[in-house]
Amino acid sequence: xxxxxxxSHATTAALVEAIRRALAAISEETxxxxxxxxxxxxxxxxxxxxxxxxxxRRNRLLGGVDPGADARAALRDLRDAIIENQxxxxxxxxxxxxxxxxxxxxxxxxxxxxxxxxxxxxRGPSAR
Numbered sequence: 001x002x003x004x005x006x007x008s009h010a011t012t013a014a015l016v017e018a019i020r021r022a023l024a025a026i027s028e029e030t031x032x033x034x035x036x037x038x039x040x041x042x043x044x045x046x047x048x049x050x051x052x053x054x055x056x057r058r059n060r061l062l063g064g065v066d067p068g069a070d071a072r073a074a075l076r077d078l079r080d081a082i083i084e085n086q087x088x089x090x091x092x093x094x095x096x097x098x099x100x101x102x103x104x105x106x107x108x109x110x111x112x113x114x115x116x117x118x119x120x121x122x123r124g125p126s127a128r
Contacts, residue, residue: 012067015058019074022051022097033088 029044 018054
C-alpha cells in the first residue's frame with residue numbers, strides 16, 4: 001500500500017468508527033425512551049450533536065471518495081436506528097401533547113366562572 005491508500009484506509013476506518021458511535025448514541029436514547037424511568041433528553045441531544053459533528057468532519061476528509069462497503073453497511077444500520085428512534089420519539093411527543101392538553105383543559109375549567117357554560121347534563125333515573 002502506498003501512503004495515499006493508507007491515509008484513505010485510515011480515514012474510512014475513522015468514519016466507520018464515528019458511524020458506530022452515532023449508532024450507539026441513537027440506540028441508547030431509544031432504549032432509554034422505551035424504559036420505565038425518566039429520560040435525560042439534554043444528555044442525549046448533546047451526544048447526538050457531537051456524533052453529527054464528528055460524522056460531518058469525517059465525511060469532509062473523504063473528499064467525495066466512496067468510503068467502501070463497511071461504511072455503507074454501517075450507514076444502513078445507522079439509518080435503521082434513526083428511523084426506529086424517530087418513531088419512539090413521535091410516540092413520546094404525542095403523549096406529552098396529550099398530557100399538556102389535559103392539564104390545559106383542567107386549568108381553563110378551573111379559571112372559568114362558568115358564566116357562558118351550559119350546566120352539566122343530568123344522568124341517571126331523574127334525567128328527562
